[in-house]
Amino acid sequence: MTQARKVLIYGGNGYTGKLIAESLAQRQIPFYFAGRSQDKLESGLEIVRERLGADAWKLDAEIVAVDNSIETLTPVFQKCSIVINVVGPFMQVAWPVVEAALNAGCHYMDTTGEQDWTLAIAEKFGKAFEAKGLLLAPATSFMWAAGALAAEVVLEDPEIDMLDILYQIDNGLPSEASTKSFLRMVCNEGSQYYLDQNEFKAWPNDVAYDVFVPHRNAKLRAHPWGGACEPVWLKGRVRNCKVLTAIGEHMIDGVISAIKTFNEQSVGMDQAGKEALTNAIGDQINTGEPPKDHPDVQRGVIVVNGQSRTKTTRYVMNLSAAYTWTGEIQAECAKLILQGQLKRAGFQSVASGFDHRQLIRTFHALGYCSALPN
Template sequence: MSNTKKPVIVYGASGYTGRLICEYLRELGLSFIAAGRSQDKLDEAMRSFVPGIETADYEIVEVAHDTEALTALFKGASVVLNTVGPFAKFGPEVVQACLAAGCHYTDTTGEQDWLITLDQEFGARFAKAGLLLSPGLAQMYTTGEIAAQLCLETPGLDTLDIAVFWGGSPTIASTQTILVNAATSKAFHLQQNQYVEWQPDAGLYQLAIPGQHEMALALPWGGTSHPVWFKRDPRVANVKVLGGVFNKPLMLGVPKIVEAALKATEGMNAEDRYAALSKTAAGVMNTMPPRENPRINKSVDSVHASGPLGRAHCVIYGNCNYKQTGLLQAFAASWLLQQPPKRVGFASGCQAFGHHELLGALRSFGLVQPPIMTVHV
């Protein structure tokens, strides 16, 4: 089979986010391959959960999760949109296959350790090949980065204080990633251009969220992508990010679940620990969430940027965070099929495609409101 007429590959297409990416690829008129480890799951996902799939130009391909098989599938394609996590565990084969096949790579990760690994081990190799390596292209990270980039249009600001909130429940894959990552990896913020570890026992933080009187509960959420993306930005020295869901009982339960999982898996080897943590994650969330409802699944991205003599604040209100992720991924594919990215090698979505461009895509599909900016200089 030749991939030359199907330039986009969605790896993990049967999952919740993978289906949404396929939906937006169809809306953008892009041909794609829906790939994954199970032909039956892919068939069911496309037929039952991707509206209008009968009008899409796509193929379904079952593929083994190893570098050789993935390389063979990726050859002839232009970009791979990867949704298979936890990425620190399942991502290396996909990245290596993209490099071998000459494909751009994006994913939806929120695993800070995975971003640091990609930056340090693969960034220069992708840049040398003229390829983009863009992890974390997703609502929880990119929409907040758009707000941060809008703030940084005001010169002299060097500190970013970012809050990311959304309504609804995480997917099965997100729950597994959150639990495994929180229990096994350190979380860092950026302080004077150096990674500084969040205190692991700090517990929940109380945050004032724009647009509501009630305080919200937040966590460092693994450190997020932003400190890694901005580490080499000459304008920025400090980045802290806190995030969470509006559901307080769920937020109250997260630290307890992680603490219990850590205690239960203490002393286990890596493989046994991963299996035990995955089982715990399945006990928390083992069914696909319903399709997002914009009246329920709201999002708020708030960034306070400051410097010695200036301040800026940007808020972006939106809805349907997983749909935002699906569209961001599809937009990236559309861009890469028509022109080179603004930056090759390791780059965030905004660095690769431009924050105004990504914001325009989200606005054009009705997923975010116009940003609310306040500047004091």
Template sequence: MTTKPVVVYGASGYTGRLVCEYLREFGIPFLAAGRNSAKIKASMESNVPGIETADYEIAEVSHDVASLTELFRGASVVCNTVGPFSTYGPAVVEACLAAGAHYLDTTGEQDWLMTCDETYGAEFAAAGLLLSPGLAQMYTTGEIAAELCLEKPGLDTLDIAVFWGGSPTIASTRTILVNAATSRAHYLQQNAYVEFDPAQGLVPLVVPGQHELAMSLPWGGTSHPVWYKRDPRVANCKAQGGVFNAALMHGVPQIVGQALEATKDMGPEARNEALTATAAQIMNEMPPRENPRLNKSLDSVHASGPLGRAHCVIHGNQNYKQTGLLQAFAASWLLQQPPNKYGFASGCKAFGHRQLLGQLRAFGLVAEPVLTFQGN
């Protein structure tokens, strides 16, 4: 049991320590938790600026429902950064439900979002708790752009592109490979999930603000189609994304294809071990702290309807810092007032897209959105 109102589970990881950094800036006491207390201590002291002024404790915990439930008791919010979420998420969600804590995570695994919606959403709503997976730059900033477009009534189709500068972290690389091996990517068409063609490959996209085309992938389908599945305004939603580094993007399908071929006849446990080893060969060290001149982000949404169009572009920087800030602000909100919606809900549905945008703007992580409308 903890006396801290917020638990950051996976605090020693790249994203986890950024969540801790912003919790410190919001003045929120927190428990930094994970499977190795020595690693957490070293990570806090080496990678979280100003940590000596934070009100925090460290806890080591086994990854099982009983141990996590006991740890979460007394907390109001759990920020989960431990992926792959389809593998490790269920225990954390079930522990939050048992302990009576709101659940936030940073996932981009579409199958995990579907599980949260269909398996756990009703239970969280009945308990008066929020279940908000995917509260992260790659998904929430694009959702903010979509919501700005949808302020114009009569638009029912979202075409979303998400790009960022830099490379995935160790955990993200592993998640990408595991997710590609175990699940399919979907988009939303007339309120139904439709599977992307697995053989689609790279798709060139026009990116606002540059002449060069950028290469994109379905990137697991992303969170957006799941969030809009139950939104009466939206019938169609498709998202593509990638990194600005074209050479890296060209290598992703080849790496994923080789990994899938090599593990196709393995059982789940052996396959996960093999994919983890492959991920370590690709990315075996934490990326450096983000640089706003290098680590840029771009979220572009075209929204359309029978007689109208809207386009929103949000230029930003430091996508992992955006994620840390979004998590910390959501925790701050939940400690002071209820979310706008209980149960399964996206960040924008739980806290409001303009409120989230305001935080990103206040901390200098995104520019003023470029928003244009056409038609009636």
């Protein structure tokens, strides 16, 4: 692999940015560690170095302090070929990052969970990225890339045209950025979509659903959690696609309460007012940066049920340590791009942009997920 510095993490000093940096270092991929604050970037990189311990020699990072504007980001991005954006809420602040990446001729990946952001950049930038042979892959993260990988296994059967997907996470501890990002998403009723006969329909935002997770004896409650990105990626490939997330019994009541507060206080507000309100609610909920997650504590299951006219099928995939795995999937896809293994350019999930079985085999070997079915 080339040792040239071709990868840039934007928002590197945040919770997820540090995990991506750690995963890149383990693969000995040099990178730029970028954001707005030199001091915070230096502190963040020191944490990465401490986590690497004896492997700290693998860390090859160059700090770049830069403002969040197209004019300042573009010349910085021109130094690299892959931009990994970890700065959200994405619909509020990420527009300059995508446009600068396109201007600079860079592949773009981010860690969003925001369905409306995914739809918006697909419409505005998808064809332009494809024309340049560049990947545009939002939600390269546990939510929603993990479900997309599992879905591709089920869709290997060409008859399957309906998907029902469930994420379940033990002991989830959302970061500050994730809290604000998901709140702006789950609170906006009318913009959390599922696919029904290849048309988008909106979930109600303040309803929890009873679900039954394989290998668990207790009934759990789940939420649309923004609708997910699988319905966006799979529109036109399947007729129906619903995604629910069992975010944890320790969180679900607080989330529903926050949504109901938003519904009461947002009456008559324009979109800018609603965005400000979800940020304020997020500030009240946030308890600071959580500790790094662990596969023995933050265990998860992704269940994909598939159906056609004549058959049903199911694939259950364990996938643990959601945030750490987000760092791993970003780093692994960056490695594959540098090795020339991108299969499809333009607006793609990483599950369709790369070989989904190869990715699952890699993460099984690393101890993050269960093995593929025979």
